[in-house]
Amino acid sequence: MNRRYQRRVGKLFIPLAVVLIILGLTFLPGPNGLISVLLKFYRINRLRSQIRQMKACADSLESEVQKWRNPDFATEQARQLLKQPQPDTIQ
Incomplete structure (x- = not known):
């Protein structure tokens, strides 16, 4: 159960981090x-x-x-x- 949860969090964390980085690079400067x-x-x-x-x-x-x-x-x-x-x- 615990490993399953960790995998799910790991799978969600990377795309979420990528989206946040892209949004940050888009909206912060300029x-x-x-x-x-x-x-x-x-x-x-x-x-x-x-x-x-x-x-x-x-x-x-x-x-x-x-x-x-x-x-x-x-x-x-x-x-x-x-x-x-x-x-x-x-x-």
Whole structure:
């Protein structure tokens, strides 16, 4: 019984291995092969990640621009940079 099973597995293994090798050689390389498709998906995901980072950076810069458009904020920043006291401050 056991030998019979081993022979059957042996007879099925070789053709199955040959078919898998042929399929692998057919679908893995090439411009539309599995490797190329997987690399394209990797690049797409990497670029999407970069887009998300750039959008976050753009949002941050937009909020910074909005802060600087406020004249009170800009004046206060200039005073701090030049180390000048406010006009209503007594020294």
